[in-house]
Amino acid sequence: MNDLAIMSKAMLQERKDIIFSILGGFIAGIAGVALFSASGYMISQTVFAPPLYTLIIITSMVKLLGLLRAASRYGERLYSHRATFSMLSRLRVTFFARLIPITPGILNKNRSGDLLARIVGDVESLQHYFLRVAYPPMIALLVFLATMVFTSAFSIWIACVLVVGMLLTAVIVPGIVLIGQRKINGRVREQRALLSTEVTEVLYGFRDLKIYGQLPEREQQLGQAAVTLTKEQQKAADNLLRGQSMHTFVTFFISWSVLAVGAWLIIEGTLNGVFLAMLIMASMTVFEEVAAMATLPAYKQDSEHAAARLHETVGSADIESVQSSKVLSNNQAISIDIDQVTFQYQDEWRPALQELSLHLSAGSKTAIVGASGSGKSTIIDLLLKLRVPTKGSIKLNNMSVQELDEQSIWQTTNVVLQQGHFFRGTVRDNLLLNDEQYSDEQLVEVLNQMQLPQLRLTDMVYEKGENLSDGEKQRLALARAMLRKGRLWLLDEPTSSLDYVTEQRVLQQLLNSATEDTLLLIGHRLTGLEKMDQILVMDQGKIVESGSYSELMEKQGYFYEMKKIEWQMIGEAAI
Ligand SMILES: Nc1ncnc2c1ncn2[C@@H]1O[C@H](COP(=O)(O)OP(=O)(O)OP(=O)(O)O)[C@@H](O)[C@H]1O
Numbered sequence: 001m002n003d004l005a006i007m008s009k010a011m012l013q014e015r016k017d018i019i020f021s022i023l024g025g026f027i028a029g030i031a032g033v034a035l036f037s038a039s040g041y042m043i044s045q046t047v048f049a050p051p052l053y054t055l056i057i058i059t060s061m062v063k064l065l066g067l068l069r070a071a072s073r074y075g076e077r078l079y080s081h082r083a084t085f086s087m088l089s090r091l092r093v094t095f096f097a098r099l100i101p102i103t104p105g106i107l108n109k110n111r112s113g114d115l116l117a118r119i120v121g122d123v124e125s126l127q128h129y130f131l132r133v134a135y136p137p138m139i140a141l142l143v144f145l146a147t148m149v150f151t152s153a154f155s156i157w158i159a160c161v162l163v164v165g166m167l168l169t170a171v172i173v174p175g176i177v178l179i180g181q182r183k184i185n186g187r188v189r190e191q192r193a194l195l196s197t198e199v200t201e202v203l204y205g206f207r208d209l210k211i212y213g214q215l216p217e218r219e220q221q222l223g224q225a226a227v228t229l230t231k232e233q234q235k236a237a238d239n240l241l242r243g244q245s246m247h248t249f250v251t252f253f254i255s256w257s258v259l260a261v262g263a264w265l266i267i268e269g270t271l272n273g274v275f276l277a278m279l280i281m282a283s284m285t286v287f288e289e290v291a292a293m294a295t296l297p298a299y300k301q302d303s304e305h306a307a308a309r310l311h312e313t314v315g316s317a318d319i320e321s322v323q324s325s326k327v328l329s330n331n332q333a334i335s336i337d338i339d340q341v342t343f344q345y346q347d348e349w350r351p352a353l354q355e356l357s358l359h360l361s362a363g364s365k366t367a368i369v370g371a372s373g374s375g376k377s378t379i380i381d382l383l384l385k386l387r388v389p390t391k392g393s394i395k396l397n398n399m400s401v402q403e404l405d406e407q408s409i410w411q412t413t414n415v416v417l418q419q420g421h422f423f424r425g426t427v428r429d430n431l432l433l434n435d436e437q438y439s440d441e442q443l444v445e446v447l448n449q450m451q452l453p454q455l456r457l458t459d460m461v462y463e464k465g466e467n468l469s470d471g472e473k474q475r476l477a478l479a480r481a482m483l484r485k486g487r488l489w490l491l492d493e494p495t496s497s498l499d500y501v502t503e504q505r506v507l508q509q510l511l512n513s514a515t516e517d518t519l520l521l522i523g524h525r526l527t528g529l530e531k532m533d534q535i536l537v538m539d540q541g542k543i544v545e546s547g548s549y550s551e552l553m554e555k556q557g558y559f560y561e562m563k564k565i566e567w568q569m570i571g572e573a574a575i
Pocket residue numbers: 108345346348352370371372373374375376377378379418
């Protein structure tokens with residue numbers, strides 16, 4: 001239930017609209033009951049041929065009540081829907097804001113399709129919370145109490161029959177729906193997530209699935225997931241329909257009971273017969289207001305489930321949030337101090353980094369090399385505050401990363417990740433991801449520096465850069481980084497797909513651009529590292545060797561052995 005706190009908070013923020021909608025709903029409810037009661041009374045009165053003015057008064061009352069009912073119903077709908085959509089928008093913004101800082105961790109835990117289903121489906125489910133869970137009982141109770149006071153003035157017995165009807169429609173019928181709903185138990189949501197996951201995987205992995213001949217099987221699974229979802233939705237809809245049918249049955253049963261009790265009271269002489277039609281009409285109308293109670297449990301369970309899952313998805317954000325008020329300045333190159341840092345991915349049995357310490361002075365050029373999986377890329381994630389170290393501290397310009405505002409870290413850093421993302425749009429759009437101001441000449445110059453003279457700024461780039469070669473994607477990502485004005489360069493294997501000559505040219509351009517800045521380059525290849533101030537060799541989450549190129553070669557240790565293997569592989573002359 002705590003998970004729904006976010007909804008209660010959103011409701012509080014929309015209290016003005018909510019109060020107006022409750023007021024509108026209450027007036028519409030009692031105006032409806034009064035309208036039909038007055039109609040019933042008018043029909044009965046006509047039998048006694050009353051004076052014309054009596055009929056005129058009652059007819060005018062009926063008309064006025066009709067108008068009042070329509071106007072207040074309009075107001076109720078207007079305010080309740082406005083409150084709902086404002087709450088929904090608040091919810092989306094809050095959820096998104098919480099999601100952003102923890103995105104890497106979340107993608108780690110969830111399959112992207114499932115995450116997509118959660119974000120879209122669960123937030124949408126919460127829109128029903130106010131309209132179909134919190135709101136109907138309030139209106140039903142208020143209208144019912146008013147009707148009770150009114151009917152008890154004519155007969156306490158008929159009021160008692162209405163109480164029984166109220167208990168049946170507001171407690172027993174919803175209870176039965178709830179039992180049915182528990183059985184369905186969120187299966188619709190699970191199936192929806194499964195279908196979304198299947199769709200995303202088939203979409204992203206289409207080419208590989210086709211080549212490996214797995215496409216028909218996956219398509220079959222996809223079809224199966226769609227059919228199961230439809231069946232589960234059908235069951236859920238049947239359950240709701242059953243609830244609504246039971247409600248209608250109870251409503252008519254109570255109206256017949258009012259008729260029977262009323263007839264008996266008239267025979268007994270304790271009720272004036274002229275009021276019977278009025279009381280029957282009142283009983284029929286009051287239960288219209290309670291109709292929403294029949295489907296309330298289903299929506300309540302749906303909202304609770306959705307809120308719990310959203311909480312589960314973003315919940316950790318609250319726990320890990322630390323006051324991050326300090327900012328990195330772009331006026332100076334950035335120093336890096338990593339002290340005894342250990343990092344372990346969630347659910348992994350061994351740490352990716354183990355008590356790692358390193359110092360990169362401001363303006364220095366460092367390369368990290370080492371075996372695949374030794375933890376190189378993890379260091380970049382930690383520096384960018386995309387992940388939080390399990391132990392140890394990281395400082396940029398002597399300020400703890402935890403205390404630094406992540407936006408300021410990202411703004412002062414020129415990053416090229418192993419898999420840079422490209423958006424559907426032109427080359428220009430993909431170069432200028434921020435509001436940076438560059439002339440076309442400047443953009444073309446950077447493309448040329450990155451050995452991409454063949455690309456025009458107006459050329460289209462498909463989603464994920466599908467129409468570019470891996471080497472072109474890397475050079476475009478580098479060009480993007482070159483256009484940033486950060487003082488720290490974090491480059492994760494930025495040239496791994498380039499041929500030797502192009503790689504050397506590109507690296508030289510990068511070093512020229514970063515002369516005054518701090519640069520951290522991760523790579524597998526050991527060529528061109530002579531220009532680096534420092535080379536760190538990593539293995540199994542630890543730095544096993546460090547020094548300048550000549551120092552490491554002299555030492556004839558790990559780096560030297562790696563270099564020897566590389567020479568053998570590229571067929572260079574013996575050492
Ligand atoms: N998202 C993740 N979830 C769980 N474990 C991960 C994740 N990313 C990396 N790892 C693990 O952490 C360890 C270090 O990974 P990392 O990507 O930092 O290595 P790397 O040296 O950059 O490798 P490569 O040179 O192949 O890019 C590896 O054992 C890897 O399996």
